[in-house]
Amino acid sequence: MRIGHRPERDKRITTHVALVSRAFGADRIIVDKEDLKLKQTVERVTEKFGGSFKIEFYPYRDQIKKFKGIKVHLTMYGIPMEEKINEIRKSENIMIIVGAEKVPREIYEMADYNISVKNQPHSEVSALAIFLEHLGRQKELRGYLRIIPQERGKKVLRIPDKEECLSLLNKYGADEKLISHSIMVSKVALEIGKGCGADEKILEAGALLHDIGKTVTGGISHGAEGHSILLKEGYDEMIARFCSTHVGAGLLKKTAKKFKLPDLDYIPRSLEEKIVCHADTLLKGSKVVTLDEIIKDYEIKGLSSEIPRLKRLDDQLKKKCGYRIEELLKLNE
Numbered sequence: 001m002r003i004g005h006r007p008e009r010d011k012r013i014t015t016h017v018a019l020v021s022r023a024f025g026a027d028r029i030i031v032d033k034e035d036l037k038l039k040q041t042v043e044r045v046t047e048k049f050g051g052s053f054k055i056e057f058y059p060y061r062d063q064i065k066k067f068k069g070i071k072v073h074l075t076m077y078g079i080p081m082e083e084k085i086n087e088i089r090k091s092e093n094i095m096i097i098v099g100a101e102k103v104p105r106e107i108y109e110m111a112d113y114n115i116s117v118k119n120q121p122h123s124e125v126s127a128l129a130i131f132l133e134h135l136g137r138q139k140e141l142r143g144y145l146r147i148i149p150q151e152r153g154k155k156v157l158r159i160p161d162k163e164e165c166l167s168l169l170n171k172y173g174a175d176e177k178l179i180s181h182s183i184m185v186s187k188v189a190l191e192i193g194k195g196c197g198a199d200e201k202i203l204e205a206g207a208l209l210h211d212i213g214k215t216v217t218g219g220i221s222h223g224a225e226g227h228s229i230l231l232k233e234g235y236d237e238m239i240a241r242f243c244s245t246h247v248g249a250g251l252l253k254k255t256a257k258k259f260k261l262p263d264l265d266y267i268p269r270s271l272e273e274k275i276v277c278h279a280d281t282l283l284k285g286s287k288v289v290t291l292d293e294i295i296k297d298y299e300i301k302g303l304s305s306e307i308p309r310l311k312r313l314d315d316q317l318k319k320k321c322g323y324r325i326e327e328l329l330k331l332n333e
């Protein structure tokens with residue numbers, strides 16, 4: 001609960017209060033004065049960088065009164081945070097109140113706790129960040145833009161959303177069969193990934209684009225073709241790898257050599273790569289089938305040597321993600 005916001009003067013600082021709230025684990029911020037520009041800025045960050053953080057505008061009195069949970073007012077005059085944080089942590093629902101200029105007297109009475117982050121004057125942004133960090137409710141935020149931490153410089157991974165993936169498939173002339181297969185791979189992959197915290201946005205993009213190389217060739221080199229298309233289109237290697245690593249249960253170096261494929265890594269390594277690869281394996285066209293059926297096909301096609309690796313990947317994902325084929329088969333309905 002941000003009190004005393006003055007749109008003309010506090011634009012930057014209230015934006016920072018909101019961004020700190022989001023980055024350090026809050027679900028939403030309420031600001032006591034409507035500010036549409038502020039709303040736009042905060043929503044844009046959430047859209048790009050993920051999460052479901054909300055910004056709302058209401059006068060503070062009613063909001064504090066009707067809040068069901070613990071209300072913590074941050075003020076330099078309060079009891080040191082260290083003395084109370086364990087007690088406060090026990091509560092599931094916590095409203096944190098920060099002021100701007102002078103905080104109305106009644107806030108001290110309405111709050112369950114008046115808490116200081118050092119008994120020295122500083123700022124609502126720092127007080128809030130330090131308090132939330134101690135509370136330890138941070139959650140993973142996953143948007144379409146991801147910062148890849150670097151010792152020096154900047155690296156931002158951009159993940160294409162569903163619409164962009166489908167329009168790229170269209171651009172390369174994917175037919176209806178390929179598109180519905182790709183959509184089904186994404187559904188199966190998301191279902192498998194549910195149980196192991198796999199990254200949904202990466203899974204969806206990887207699954208939708210894994211077969212883009214089939215617009216060039218139906219042969220074993222379609223993985224490498226797709227990899228090259230995505231790099232040419234300016235996507236990161238992390239996205240392009242879904243093409244090269246989904247063929248079979250991953251091609252060994254010597255197999256790739258035998259088929260004269262470009263010198264790439266064809267083994268699915270990340271959790272998401274393994275899931276997309278296996279989701280693709282479990283599909284015949286756009287229909288989910290059992291692993292036994294797939295194994296029979298491999299035997300008929302003379303690919304018996306690949307079966308142990310196929311089974312290993314299945315075991316690994318069953319253990320890690322706890323997926324059940326019965327749930328996947330329901331996706332056919």
Ligand code: SAM
Binds near residue numbers: 100
């Ligand atoms: N003098 C103002 C008052 O009446 O409390 C404080 C103004 S201060 C710039 C704005 C906000 O920062 C405060 O309302 C409080 O929420 C927060 N704040 C500043 N120093 C703090 C501290 N040491 N501990 C906790 N919160 C603090």
